[in-house]
Amino acid sequence: MQLKKYTDYGLRILMYLGAKDGAEAHERLTTIKDICETFSLSSNHVNKVVHHLGRLQLIETRRGKNGGFFLAKAPNEIRLDYVIRQLEGDEPWIECHNPYCVALPACELKGIVARGKELFYDYLREFTLADLLKKRGQLQQIFSTAS
Amino acid sequence: MQLKKYTDYGLRILMYLGAKDGAEAHERLTTIKDICETFSLSSNHVNKVVHHLGRLQLIETRRGKNGGFFLAKAPNEIRLDYVIRQLEGDEPWIECHNPYCVALPACELKGIVARGKELFYDYLREFTLADLLKKRGQLQQIFSTAS
DNA sequence: TATAATATGCATTATTCATGTATCTTTGAT
DNA sequence: ATCAAAGATACATGAATAATGCATATTATA
Numbered sequence: 001m002q003l004k005k006y007t008d009y010g011l012r013i014l015m016y017l018g019a020k021d022g023a024e025a026h027e028r029l030t031t032i033k034d035i036c037e038t039f040s041l042s043s044n045h046v047n048k049v050v051h052h053l054g055r056l057q058l059i060e061t062r063r064g065k066n067g068g069f070f071l072a073k074a075p076n077e078i079r080l081d082y083v084i085r086q087l088e089g090d091e092p093w094i095e096c097h098n099p100y101c102v103a104l105p106a107c108e109l110k111g112i113v114a115r116g117k118e119l120f121y122d123y124l125r126e127f128t129l130a131d132l133l134k135k136r137g138q139l140q141q142i143f144s145t146a147s
Numbered sequence: 148m149q150l151k152k153y154t155d156y157g158l159r160i161l162m163y164l165g166a167k168d169g170a171e172a173h174e175r176l177t178t179i180k181d182i183c184e185t186f187s188l189s190s191n192h193v194n195k196v197v198h199h200l201g202r203l204q205l206i207e208t209r210r211g212k213n214g215g216f217f218l219a220k221a222p223n224e225i226r227l228d229y230v231i232r233q234l235e236g237d238e239p240w241i242e243c244h245n246p247y248c249v250a251l252p253a254c255e256l257k258g259i260v261a262r263g264k265e266l267f268y269d270y271l272r273e274f275t276l277a278d279l280l281k282k283r284g285q286l287q288q289i290f291s292t293a294s
Numbered sequence: 295t296a297t298a299a300t301a302t303g304c305a306t307t308a309t310t311c312a313t314g315t316a317t318c319t320t321t322g323a324t
Numbered sequence: 325a326t327c328a329a330a331g332a333t334a335c336a337t338g339a340a341t342a343a344t345g346c347a348t349a350t351t352a353t354a
Contacts, residue, residue: 001150003241003260004342011256012248031299040246044344051301064352067299080259094150099187101159102293106282109158112227113150116270123263135253146249151311178330191313198332211321214330
């Protein structure tokens with residue numbers, strides 16, 4: 001029971017972009033290479049996450065020379081429940097059908113777990129990317145000296 | 148992001164035993180074979196889960212001929228948060244150390260996710276095995292005609 | 295037109311969960 | 325006593341999915 005690295009990487013990318021938010025346009029432009037060097041990750045996976053964040057319209061991506069990506073919304077408009085739900089995938093946390101469980105018609109469990117899952121996301125809903133940037137200065141410093 | 152089948156099987160076993168709770172001693176005695184036939188599961192995995200439930204003192208196991216296992220506590224004393232935490236393992240839902248994340252010193256995320264996880268378990272804490280047995284009659288019927 | 299960036303699809307590897315096989319230990323029945 | 329039936333235990337194998345790698349297409353700019 002753990003979030004995927006995929007999701008984790010997505011959040012780190014948003015934090016990286018958020019730390020630059022408000023800077024000049026050309027300063028904000030970040031490449032996959034930047035992310036990989038900063039967090040010591042392989043470019044393939046990051047590539048896919050960036051693409052996904054683009055499809056979700058959380059970031060804007062620019063192809064071609066001098067391309068890159070940047071936040072498409074203000075940090076306080078990017079809710080954590082949405083990001084995690086989307087990157088993680090939103091399947092039930094308990095599998096009643098694989099293999100099929102005979103108790104299913106009389107089972108109270110699936111509802112309880114499903115409600116618990118919603119409470120988890122309800123809590124995340126209270127936070128946005130802006131909350132992840134409380135120590136923005138420190139993050140900027142970390143990111144500028146990493147790589 | 149999903150509970151393990153291992154955990155799921157554990158809960159099903161408890162439901163099976165709970166449906167029999169209160170019956171004569173020899174009626175309550177259940178074997179791994181019974182469980183496997185009822186839920187169409189392989190005995191190996193169930194074996195391990197039963198052993199685990201025994202170590203947790205949620206069930207009492209009896210080796211040897213005419214052995215088996217049965218609930219060691221009343222259903223309303225078996226809290227779901229405990230069962231799931233123990234069977235599932237209680238690691239953090241986000242991995243900051245694999246690979247190590249440079250943002251860690253200034254990261255607000257791990258705390259938020261950890262708190263969300265606790266809210267999930269806090270909710271489960273409101274329920275016991277007894278709550279999974281609301282439709283006890285129906286469950287008994289299902290279990291007696293399955294296999 | 296060359297180059298540097300993302301986009302995309304497919305292949306491979308790694309990890310973890312699930313399952314299988316074998317054998318040991320315990321206990322009751324014959 | 326011995327046998328058989330049950331869980332206990334250790335190790336091996338298989339399956340699923342996540343993570344990573346590779347190749348190439350597409351796009352945009354200098």
